[in-house]
Amino acid sequence: MDCRRWFFLLCMGLCATGIAACETGDQRARRDATPLAGGASTNRNRAPIVVFAAASLEAVFDEAASRFAARPDGTEVVIHAAGSQILATQLLEGARADLFASADAHQLDRVRDVGLFVAGTPFATNSLVVVTPLDNPGHVQTPIDLARPGLRLVLAGPDVPAGAYAREALQRLGIAGAVDAGRVSEESDVRGVLAKVALGEADAGIVYRTDLGSALADTVRTIPLPAAADVRATYWIARSSDTPRSVAADGFTAWLLSTEGRSLLAEHGFSSP
C-alpha cells in the first residue's frame, strides 16, 4: 500500500510540474521575469534600458543594442522579443519596459490607450512573402494556391501583427474565406510560422521578408506576393510614459532613426517608413 501511495504522490507531482511547464508554454515569455525585476530599480544611470521588441525585430535589435551600447553616449540595452500581442499583454499585466517596438500600430494602441506609453514613431517597414518547404509538398506555385482545400497552411494568429497582415494580404488576393475554414494552424509569433514550414510539417506559411535572413531561410522556398497584395507592415516604437530612463530611451530611438540606425535596419531587409 505504501508503495502505491508513493507512486500516487509521484504521479500528482509530475502532473503538476507537467501542467506548470505547459502553462508557461512560450519560453520567450518566461524570460521576461528577469528584465522586469531589473526594470523596477532603474534609478542608477548605468542600469540597462529594457526594450520589448516584436519577434521579427529580434535579430536586428540585438545588433542595434550592442552597437548602441558601444557608443560613448550609449547605454546597455536588454532586448525581450516575443509576438507584439504577447508583449502588449505583458505590459498591460504590469511588466515594465522602457521602450516598446511593436510590429503594428494596433498592439501599441492597446498600451497607449491606457496611458502606459506615449505616442510612438514609425521607424521601419516590412513586407510579406509566402514560404514553402524546399520540396514543396503542397505544390504551391502562386499565392492563389494557398486557397486550395487540404493545404496545410500556417499563419501567425489573428492577434499577432504578422498574422493580421497575412490575413489582410489573403483578403486582397480574394481568398480570405479559405483561411477561415479552421484549417490553419496558428503560431504565437512569426518565427513559429517559419519553423513549422522549415520543418516540413506545413505546406506553406506567410512570413516577413526579413525573416528569410535567419538561419532557417535556406530550408524554405519563397514565393513573392503580387503587388496588389503587398501589405506593408509598419513598426512603431514608443517610450513608457513613466520610465525614469526617458533620456536613454529616447537616445535609443533617435539612434534607430539616425543614418546609422537606418542602415542597420536596411542591412536586415527593413525599409524606411
Added chain:
Amino acid sequence: MSVVRGDLRIQLALDVPAGSVLVIEGANGAGKTTLLATLAGHIAASEGRVQLGATVMEDVARGVRLPTQARRVGVCYQDRRLFPSLTARDNVAYGARSRGIDRKAARDAADSWLERLGMASLAALRPARLSAGQAQRVALARALACSPRWLLLDEPLAALDPDARAQTLDVLVAALQDFDGPVLLVSHERDVAQRLSAGCVRMERGRLVSVDPALDHRARNVRMSDDREQDDPVRDDRVRGVDEGKDGDNGL
C-alpha cells in the same frame, strides 16, 4: 516425484487408489502444502511423474506438463483463496462457469453445496464479510463443486468452531463417499482420518517418515520404493506421484 523449493526438497512416491482418501500429516514446513501445489500444477516438479489414471499430468523426463486448468483437480487451499470480488455463491459457481455451464445452473449447484454446508443464508456475501470458518466452508464447497476428478484438500477443517466443524466433517464424509476419484487430504487432526477411514502418512522435511502399515505398498519414501513402482502398468484413476530421480543427493 521430487520438487525443490528453496531449502526444501520433497522426494516421495505416493499411490492413492480411486475412491480412497490419503491423509497427510506433518509439522509446518514439512512440505505438505508444496506437495499439493505441485500436484495441482502450480509448481513444476523437478523430477518424476504425476499421473491420474491414464492421464499423465506431469512427466519431467518426457517434458510433459499439463497446465493446472487441464488437471481437473478440486483444491481447497489452506489459505482459502476466495475471490474477493465475487459473492460466496459465485465463488462456488466459478468452476462450473469456467467449464462453460450457464450462470443459472452453476449458481443453483453452488447454492445446493452452500446449503449442505450450512451457508445458504450467506450466499450473497463477499468473502470480506465472512468469518474465517465461513470462508473455509465456502472454499471447501468451491473445491467440491467444480466436478473434479481428484481432490486436494489442505486443512479443510481448520478455523472452524466446534459446531461448524462437526457439521462440515459430516458433509465432507458424505461428499467423499460419493466421490469416486482419489483424495489427498492434509490434516493434523487424527479424527479426520478415522472418520474418513483413510490411510495416513506423515511427512517430515519433504519425506514420508511414518506410513500406515496397510499403505506400505502404496506410499513410501524414495529410499523404500523399489524399481517396481516405475514399471507399474498404469492403473485407472489413481493419482501417483513417482520419484524417478537420483537417490540421496538431497540437501537436507
Added chain:
Amino acid sequence: MRLRRGDGGEGAAPSVFAVLAFVGAAFLVLPLAALVARAPWTRAAALLADADLRSAIVLSLGVATGATVLAAFFGLPLAWWLSRGRFPLRGALRALVTLPMVLPPVVAGVALLAAFGRRGLLGGALEAGGLTLPFTTAAAVLAAAFVSAPFFVRSAEAGLSAVDPALEAAAASLGASRWRIMRTVTLPEARRSLTAGLVLCWARALGEFGATITFAGNVRGTTRTLPLAVFSALQRDPDLAVLLGVLMLGLSLAVLVALRGEEVRP
C-alpha cells in the same frame, strides 16, 4: 485505546516547520485563489457563449478521452507484460516507457515530430498510406496519449503486481482459462489502481499543452484544446484566459475528488 501521533508531543514538529509549512501551503494555494478571484464573472456568460470556446471544450474532452482509450488499450497489455513478464532489460523498458512522464512536454512534441512528422522516421510511410498527422485531431490525441499513457501504465503495473498470484492459481485450478482469470480475478483485484491510472491519465491528457502545440499545431476546432485556447486567449483577452483557467481548475478539482475514493485513501 490507540495512541494518536502527537498526543504526547513526542511526534510534534519543530515550530519552524509550522512556519515553513504555512509558506509552502500559501504558495500552492494563493495563485489558484487569485485565479478564481480575478475571474470576470460578469462577463462569464458572454465569454462562454463563444462558439470557438465551446468547440475547444468539446475537443479537449474528446482528445483526453481518446488518449485515455488508446493508453488503456495498449497500456494494459504493456503493464501486464511489465508486471508479469520475465525478460532481460525489463527494468530498462519500464524506465523508457516512464520517460514521457518526466520529459518536458515540448521535447515530447519534438520527439513526436521526429517519429511521425512528415519528415519523421515513419512520416514517409504514413504519407504513402495517405496519412499526414501534424495539424490533425489525431495528432492531438497522439500527443496527449504520449505524455499521459505512462501514468496509466505505471499505475496499472503497480496494481497488477499487487494481485495475489495465489488467487490466479486458484482460478486456474477451477478450470478458468487465462482470459477468464484475467477478466474475473486479476482485473477486478487491480480495479482501484486501474481506475486511478485512467483518471490520472485523462487528467494529464486534458492538461497537455507543450507536445500538442509542437506536434499538432494550434488549429481552431481541430487541435486547439483548452490549454491551447488559454494560451491563445492570453494574447488577446486575458479575461477569457482567466475564465478558461478557472474552468480547468474546476475540472482538475473534479479529478481529485474522483481519485479520492480510489487511491488517496491509505
